[in-house]
Amino acid sequence: MGASGEFDLVVVGGGPTGENLADRAVAGGLSVALVEHQLVGGECSYWACVPSKALLRPPAALREARRLPGAGESVRGAIDADAVLRRRDSFVGDWKDDGQAEWLASVGIELVRGHGRLDGERRVVVEGRDGERRVLTARHAVAVCTGTTAALPPLPGLGAAGVWTSREATSAHEVPGRLAVVGGGVVAVEMATAWAGLGSRVTVLVRGSGLLPRMEPFAGELVAEALADAGVDVRFGVSVGGVERAGELVLDLGEGGELRTDEVLFATGRRPATGDLGLESVGLEPGGWIEVDDTGLATGVPGGWLYAAGDVNHRALLTHQGKYQGRIFGAVIADRAAGRELDMAPWGRSVATADLAAVPQVVFADPEVAAVGLTLAEAEAAGRRVRAVDYDLGNVAGAGLHADGYRGRARAVVDLDRETLLGVTFVGPGVAELLHSATIAVTAEVPLARLWHAVPAFPTISEVWLRLLETYRG
Known part of the structure; x- marks a missing residue:
């Protein structure tokens, strides 16, 4: 048996969610160990968000240039795929996590490399690559942030x-x-x-x-x-x-x-990375999602010590939502450990309300898709009295200047009882950068009457906000 250790919090899983949760807990005064058996930075940094966008951006830039008279005529050659792959490699650090590990040390988080498994209440056993075992004990909490893995169908061959x-x-x-x-x-x-x-x-x-x-x-x-x-x-x-x-x-x-x-x-699809996590030692089903409340506390484990953040709790399978949960849940763990009062009201600092009401997402396709909140079908299924307001993005002056033959569409889902937005979707080249304004409008429940005074700059694609409001008012 190798060296043991006692910490206020043990985080199992060193992706963006685990890193953010650990950071907020340390900021709240706790000692934290973070357990990771692969690369610190996790799926997003090395095999998902970052490398995929590195692969997508050069072809997109080439397409955008070819759509503009004056620029398109000068773009003659084919894309240099080898150069794109080399650039991708640089963004993932050639699949090395030295920089991430250094950051953990700089903020006072102890990195424990190896495969962590729960072993009863507030106890994690870590098996290193060399076979050495280390027992970590948590004074206050253990947080599972192990994410998901690809789900493959059971097909012959x-x-x-x-x-x-x-x-x-x-x-x-x-x-x-x-x-x-x-x-x-x-x-x-x-x-x-x-x-x-x-x-x-x-x-x-x-x-x-x-x-x-x-x-x-x-x-x-x-x-x-x-x-x-x-x-x-x-x-x-x-x-x-x-x-x-x-x-x-x-x-x-x-x-x-x-x-x-x-x-x-x-x-x-994806499945939770919990099959070899020792969930059975705390009364949970191996290989399953870990259900949590809005503070991240696992609902199926007594004692109020086990938390789960990010994809593994199945609330919102997106890296930025996992980081959001990490920030909130890490602060909650620190507050509970110190006996500080939580803010449990909707949108309070201690609850992940956005997971349910204002999840933003971008699909980096051609055209881009950017959406936040509820779709029309989701709002209607929830029993809300709503109206969908649609507008052709190609009719916005800024879109026409962005690219010849611009094709796109915008939809706002309006809560007719409160005259606020429940959801917004944009489709079109370059719309990803419109999303945060929509996220703020949905999250803050900004009245449409006040949005009328949020003047979009001319001639930008963001003038679609004005067109949506005009369409709604008739």
Whole structure:
């Protein structure tokens, strides 16, 4: 048995969520150990958000230049895929976490490398890569921030075929000649966009009838049209029945149909990374999501000591929401340890209200999709009296100046009883930077009468705010 240690808080999982939670707890006066068995910085830093956006941006910049007369004429050559991959590598630090580890030390967080497992109340056993075991005891709390892993369907031949998950899709060092993407969600759309932009012949296989099913329907429709215009073969109502690798990959599409490809990405969802976490030692089901209350406290564990933040609690599977939870829950743990009163009112400092009412998300496709809050269907299902206000983004002067033939759409979901916004969706080139204004409007529940006085600068795409308000007022 190796060295043991006692801390106020033990955080299991060193991704962005765990880092933020640990940082806020230290700021609140607690001693913190952070356990990580892979790279500090987690999935987002090395295999998801950062590398995917590094792959997406150069092809997007090239497309934008080609859409502008005067600039497009000067863009003659093809994209340099090798240069894009090298730039991607630089953003992930060549998959080394030295800088992240140094930051932990600089703020007083002790990094414990190894695989952490719960071992009863307030106790975590860490097994290092060399087999050494260390027992960590928490005076106040343990926080699980282990995130998720790719969920693969139980298909014949899948295990032996060497298929891609999101990790391989963002870290590959060669552009496949042919790439099949199975799925219709955010990862599927972004990776189809990225690799098509880098030169792959991409086929997207979607079981359902549309892309981005959790967003407003027009978002998936516009993205599907743009993918098709870019040469991507998007097929709906298709199920993969099996996979076989014999030099190339062969996908069984049923009824004698097949697809031959060089690589296949299964972007078919995520599952909680809790299968080997020792949940059974505290009365929870191994491999399951950890249900929490709005302060991050696990509802199925007595004693008020186990917390779960980020994707693992299934509240909002987005890196920025995990970081948000980390900031709030880390402060809650410190406040409870010090006996300080919590602020439990909606939008109070001690509750993650935004997880339920104002989750922002950007899909970095072409066109971009940016949304926050509820869709029209979600608002109606919640029993709210609402109205959807739509506007063609291409009719905004700033959009026309941004690119010839600009195509896009905006929707605001208005609560008719309170005349505030429940949700906003933008689709179009460059709309990601519009999202925070919408997030503020939804989060702050700004009355439409007050938004009328928030004057957008001319000629920017943000003038769509004025057009939405004009459309609503009639």
